[in-house]
Amino acid sequence: MAGHRGRVLDVGVPTEERSAYGQSLRRRVPRAAQGEWDTARRREDPIALLEAANAPRIPDLVALKNYRMQASPFAFFRGAAPVMAADLATLPVTGLVTQICGDAHVKNLGAYAAPDGHLVFDLNDFDETTVGPWEWDVKRLATSLVLAGREAGARPGDARDAVRTFGRAYREELRRLAGLSVLELLRIEVRRHLESELFHRVLAKAERVTPAYALSKLTVRGRGGEPRFHDRPPVLYHVPSPTAKRVREGLSSYRDTLSPERQLAFDAYRAVDVAFKVVGTGSVGTRDFVVLLLGRGKGDPLFLQVKEALPSCYARYLPAAPPCTHEGRRVAEGQHRMQTATDPLLGWTRIDGHDFIVRQLADHKAGLEPTDLVADALLSYGLVCGEILAKAHARTGDAAAIAGYCGRGDRLDRALVRFAVAYADQTERDHARFRAAVRAGELAAGSELRLRRDWHRTRRGRGSDTPSA
Secondary structure (H helix, E strand, O other): OHHHHHHHHOOOOOHHHHHHHHHHHHHOOOHHHHHOOOOOOOOOOHHHHHHHHHOOOOHHHHHHHHHHHOOOHHHHHHHOHHHHHHHHOOOOOOOOEEEEOOOOOHHHEEEEEOOOOOEEEEEOOOOOOEEEEHHHHHHHHHHHHHHHHHHHOOOHHHHHHHHHHHHHHHHHHHHHHOOOOHHHHHHOOOOHHHHOHHHHHHHHHHHHOOHHHHHHHHEEEOHHHOEEEOOEOOOEEEOOHHHHHHHHHHHHHHHOOOOHHHHHHHOOOEEEEEEEEOOOOOOOOOOEEEEEEEEOEEEEEEEEEEEEOOOOOOHHHOOOOOOOOOHHHHHHHHHHHHOOOOOOOOEEEEEOOEEEEEEEOOOOOEOOOHHHOOOHHHHHHHHHHHHHHHHHHHHHOOHHHHHHHHOOOOHHHHHHHHHHHHHHHHHHHHHHHHHHHHHOOOOOOOOHHHHHHHHHHHHHHHOOOOOOO
């Protein structure tokens, strides 16, 4: 299989031959088989998988991650990528691979600023990215449409229609992109969202999220009038001077990962403050620093996020993949491959033996909330998700072969609906079990308020750079 895959990806092989090869894979994995999910199958224990994934994280903050995951099945889904990775690895795949996002779900698409300043809407989270089966991204995003729709109160039929629309958009966009030249494909940007009022609201929100906005939200006036971060434990707080010094030192090797013109811009800033910041759901518990830098005075702030990059949860299921020598570099390079336009200050570094991704914290970033996704909005979002994922996969895999497998009819779309609904049901069962484990004391869970009280009671005096780090 690997040899033939290499051959069809060779430059000069006609698109028709690639497509025919993809179509031939239906004999090995019928498209209807992509809808299979057997609830009686033997699975790895979800709770054990989550505990193993949390082992390298900061223990005190794992309780906050668990607390956030209790909120709903979709919140659990966001924090439980290792569980779905284990399940996906048991399902049939065609053997065609792409760069996968790894955590493709409706909250991991959003608006941000391209290097030239215009706003784009694309995939924007790549912590789990790797080279893997295209089916894994498609099934995870499809399932998220169902779960998000349920959280928003959408009718079951609306969620099924959104998945069906997502599948159709993915198929049709892949077929269109397969006919483009390589250079044309590199420039493709999905702009369908510009037609929707729903996305206009997101873009308007992104317009407001500037470094100046972050300055007003995250900082206070310090000595000499220079801004410094708030202290709002456990989600934002200063770190001891030795830790801040090591983070600043880590920016030196980060600089080396930037292109020369980006180095010139970075050199115009100086770091003035460092803090620890908790973000998201799935990322809670990783070492996550924010750095405030100033350029031409206090009115020229730059915020960098220095976020720990752990191994992809898919790595254990892809034994043939090349070894990863730097997890931050894996994330940054995967992001460059999948996005049309990427944060110009994206890079990586290593601090105290931990790998980190470095990127801008506040650069016109915004996204939709699941509660927005009802009725026509859910359908529109499914369409955009399908086109964006197809664009990302076409840039890094054989679009013609995947499109040949998917076909022109709706057989794959209907299979995706069956899988997404069945796996959303599975996620709800896993979520219920997760909540029961928390209630029984098997898993620690604590709200921000509780952790703040614990912080003030026990952490202030011990000089730790992060809780229980």
